[in-house]
Amino acid sequence: MININQEKCIGCEECVKDCFPKDLVMKDEKAQATNITCIKCGHCIAICPVNAVSMTDYDMADVKEYDAKTFNIPSETLLNFIKFRRAVRRFKDKPIEKEKIEHIIEAGRFTPTGSNRQPVSYIVVQNDIPKLTGLALESLNQLGKNVVFKLYASRWMKMYEEFLANPELPTSLFFKAAAIVLVVSDSPIDGGLAASSMELMTHAEGLGMFYSGFFVRAAMKNPKIKEFLGIEDTKEVIACLVMGYPDVSYQRTTPRKKAEISWR
Numbered sequence: 001m002i003n004i005n006q007e008k009c010i011g012c013e014e015c016v017k018d019c020f021p022k023d024l025v026m027k028d029e030k031a032q033a034t035n036i037t038c039i040k041c042g043h044c045i046a047i048c049p050v051n052a053v054s055m056t057d058y059d060m061a062d063v064k065e066y067d068a069k070t071f072n073i074p075s076e077t078l079l080n081f082i083k084f085r086r087a088v089r090r091f092k093d094k095p096i097e098k099e100k101i102e103h104i105i106e107a108g109r110f111t112p113t114g115s116n117r118q119p120v121s122y123i124v125v126q127n128d129i130p131k132l133t134g135l136a137l138e139s140l141n142q143l144g145k146n147v148v149f150k151l152y153a154s155r156w157m158k159m160y161e162e163f164l165a166n167p168e169l170p171t172s173l174f175f176k177a178a179a180i181v182l183v184v185s186d187s188p189i190d191g192g193l194a195a196s197s198m199e200l201m202t203h204a205e206g207l208g209m210f211y212s213g214f215f216v217r218a219a220m221k222n223p224k225i226k227e228f229l230g231i232e233d234t235k236e237v238i239a240c241l242v243m244g245y246p247d248v249s250y251q252r253t254t255p256r257k258k259a260e261i262s263w264r
């Protein structure tokens with residue numbers, strides 16, 4: 001529920017103008033919340049020039065005052081950071097600090113979601129990587145028998161064969177990853193956007209990662225994997241971030257196709 005401190009409110013109307021679901025109204029020259037159509041996006045909190053707005057649904061300690069020195073990134077630096085990011089699959093034998101994983105998840109938590117539903121959750125797998133590898137490769141081996149997956153079929157079946165022959169060795173599913181962070185949601189767009197922010201944060205933390213589409217495919221509608229991970233029927237693993245300290249360094253960016261843009 002939104003609370004607008006009526007003594008602090010200066011009646012500037014900024015929150016009312018910025019309220020996308022039109023939950024705020026002006027009354028007696030003060031802003032007031034009806035708390036009917038509110039989607040709890042917090043724009044009213046962010047915009048108020050006198051910090052008169054709070055919300056009972058959240059921990060207000062999350063809110064940070066704008067600071068130009070620490071909140072801005074030069075656009076060229078951001079673009080270079082995006083260009084220099086690589087899928088990292090070679091990892092050191094080094095665990096990832098819990099605080100770094102929490103920081104990465106924080107980047108997901110603050111990524112926008114449709115109607116501000118925030119329907120994204122996270123599963124961190126560290127100790128259970130061997131068990132998850134077995135379950136995923138078993139699933140991919142089964143999928144490999146299906147003609148639809150002919151591009152990867154033989155590769156998946158070989159990966160399973162190699163795993164069964166020597167379950168202790170790193171596989172080309174998760175390589176030598178120290179942690180796997182699964183992004184779970186009922187919304188592919190919300191989960192995907194969260195994963196993208198998390199990927200950037202992983203690199204900002206000095207770690208490396210790649211997305212495992214193989215694992216996402218293995219887990220999709222797979223009751224054994226979903227039960228093992230405690231994922232509800234209505235949700236799926238949207239993204240699988242396989243991460244660790246990089247055992248590889250890149251010297252430059254890579255080229256890409258030209259953007260196909262239609263200006264109208």
Ligand SMILES: Cc1cc2nc3c(=O)[nH]c(=O)nc-3n(C[C@H](O)[C@H](O)[C@H](O)COP(=O)(O)O)c2cc1C
Pocket residue numbers: 085086087088089210211212213214215
């Ligand atoms: C949706 C998605 C699924 C991917 N799945 C896998 C995967 O299963 N295994 C893997 O090794 N890399 C996977 N990758 C990594 C891509 O191969 C890699 O991002 C791409 O070749 C471009 O290289 P770059 O990330 O270094 O720019 C995936 C990437 C994306 C975006």
